[in-house]
Amino acid sequence: MMTRQQSKTQGINRRQFLATTARLSCAVALAGGGIATVAKSQPLGPQAIRPPGALAEQDFLSACVRCGLCVEACPYDTLKLARWFEQAPTGTPWFEARKVPCEMCDDIPCIKACPSGALEQALTDIDQAKMGIAVLIDEKNCLNFKGLRCDVCYRVCPLIDNAITLERSRNERSGHHAMFIPVVNPDTCTGCGKCEHACVLDEAAIKVLPPHIAMGKTADHDTYFNTESTTLEMLNKGFEL
């Protein structure tokens, strides 16, 4: 049997409890808003490249537990875990091609080490990696554009003549020399960064950028994204799309 006194104190307790709960919820929700804002406002910097097999950035951030197992597995000290206010969200693995590029190990130990699936185990052929895409970003200072035969980026590429080629063209400046222009094939470039690392200039003229920065994107509704197949399709169907 509950006395009146007891029920009264319990009523107060319940009210106090509800009030505390409400206050705590508000405080915590505010804190949460802050944490979410800061955590989300830390995007991957333009010079930060993820390890091979990394999921697309948003998925990567929901998958990586920031354990550093990939970092410890890398035999070349390529990978590192981001510190606060570095180019990648804190604790996630990345590398700077200009400092230490990826050596494209055949057995890809970094992927094997990843327990979370942030690095896709399905990637078994390192040549299929898409860590980033090399872009010859400065045509003014690139020595080959000046008509010289530097070729260093071309020569160090593990996929030479495939991911990067030298295209011959007429040197309009001298009128009778050839220029050998390094051209990156974005479909085969793995983004290992050896070209950027090796570029002889003080600041590399060729840079590896994360795929989402390096690549343009056509609109989803654009039917002409692949004109060849669209035309073929139209011909086959007798113009009755």
Add this chain to the structure above:
Amino acid sequence: MSTAKVNQARFAEDAIRELGWWKAHRFLLLRRATQLTVLALFAIGPLLGLWLLKGNLSSSLLLDTIPMADPLVTLQLLTAGHVPEASLLIGAAIIGLFYALMGGRVFCSWVCPVNMVTDLAAYLRRRFALPRTPELPRQLRYFMLALVLLLPVVTGIAAWEWLNPVPVLYRAVLFGAGAGLGLLVAIFLADLLIVERLWCSHLCPSGALFALLGKLSPVKMTAVNAKDCNNCMDCFVVCPERQVLKPALKGANPMITDSDCTQCGRCIDVCAKGVFQYKNRFTFQDNPLQKSPRIAKKAENEQ
């Protein structure tokens, strides 16, 4: 200052006189040794190339075979909608099971490196007799836990890992991420100057999750000699979760059932009367009738 000195001289003096200095500090020192050993086992990998343990507390590999993973970060991946590799799930299950058996917050007092920072703040508080500040509700940490698990649902990323001081400290030591140490200084100062035991006893969501995991653990701190207690209050001074002590000392059940207890053993250290002991929830029965089946079992085993 002089009063502080007097307080200091008095604290746990009885225990040191009765039990000797070692016995009055035994669990404190053992815990420090364990915390530093775990950290060292991780650190000798990158530093000396001795790979007994790879990774860090978030996820690791013991002797290249046994996966271990932090249940909190694993839950965050799941609420973010990512299904991790089996090794991470197995690792989280191994760690979850371990702490469910050993007592959840054993992690806090025996493994977590942040505990060394917050214990230092608590020691300084006691040493300089800093005034007690109004208590915050301790259930705040469960709200924090809910928040940490909700943020990935809303943002799609494991947002808490940006701030979580437990892995931040480990990364600072193992991978040289020095800036994270600023966070620990902040926790230290908040514990020292704002609210007593602010981080571990009020906010930390890892501690909250481990407390939940340890609810059914068989290991329980127990006031076996509660009748000898002379109300010196030393255990209340030293316990990081002092609200758990009174029910065991004054109530009907001498076992500390509250899973907030970190199993740190400091209450054993500082008690001159030897009131507290680690006990197994199932064996601690004074009733001889309860003991007889166990004796029978032992006899069976010996046949």
